[in-house]
Amino acid sequence: MDKTDRRIINLLCENGRRSNVDIARRLSVSEGTVRKRLDQLLEDGALEIKATVDPVQAGYKTRVLILLTIELPHMQEAEEMLRDTPEVSRIYRITGEHDLVIDVVLRSDDHLRSFIAGRLNEIPGIIRTETFHVLRVQEKPIDWTRSTTPHILIVDDDPDFIEATRMILAREDYTISAASNGDEALKAMVANPPDLVILDIMMDGILDGGDASRRIRTNSQLRDTPILVVSSITASDYLSMLPTDDDNLIDNFLSKPVAPERLLTEVDRLLRRA
Secondary structure, rough: HHHHHHHHHHHHHHHHHHHHHHHHHHHHOOOHHHHHHHHHHHHHHOOOOOOOOOOOOOOOOOOEEEEEOOHHHHHHHHHHHHOOOEEEEEEEEEOOOOOOEEEEEEEOOHHHHHHHHHHHHHHOOOEEEEEEOOOOOOOOOOOOHHOOOOOOEEEEOOOOHHHHHHHHHHHOOOEEEEEEEHHHHHHHHHHHHOOEEEOOOOOOOOOOOHHHHHHHOOOOOOOOOEEEEOOOOHHOHHHOOOOOOHHHHEEEEOOOOHHHHHHHHHHHHHHHOO
């Protein structure tokens, strides 16, 4: 699922009846692109479009959460029986003191009493229950474009390069931070680990970036972070000192100046691989 998929999902969360044409117009893509992506999301099971009913408007004015502690041998059977129970709208298997949480919608408190005394008593293995009345429900759709936007750290001592790269990446909704040398980069990564690092080689020293990549790879928390080197070292006398594939210190190298399309393609490739 890439950023375009997440944008499509966000628009549908706002209005599930939004047309493909409207989505395409808002995202500046073709209607065919939206249709193909929606078909793939639906086929993969990543997206489900359905109507929901307000239980109160439908006459179900009592809503409760019931926490269940269940004997392990009966867990699967209990889940299957609850899944077939009309009053149960959701089932959550959880960790901690209890095993399951069920979201139950009922017509009244009398209906609740009969549900607990009747249906729950028919389910084997229940050791203990705890019931909570739901006073109010506030739905909040997840903003997929924000919550899953990759964070990219640009490490370069050239502020013009940082700003130009920031503008290119920001147009694709990436979250951007920056550092001007290897030491700053490591501190920033520990404080807020990025999903990708764009790294220059020649900064405070000739191989400041190379040293930074080595320190990243030896840090257990950071070593899996993709590193894309973007440097003009190929036009210098220090090309032979560039880390090689055998060193396993970087994931790819692009030579400055780099075309925006080429940069975006490589950034997308490395993020997908990660």
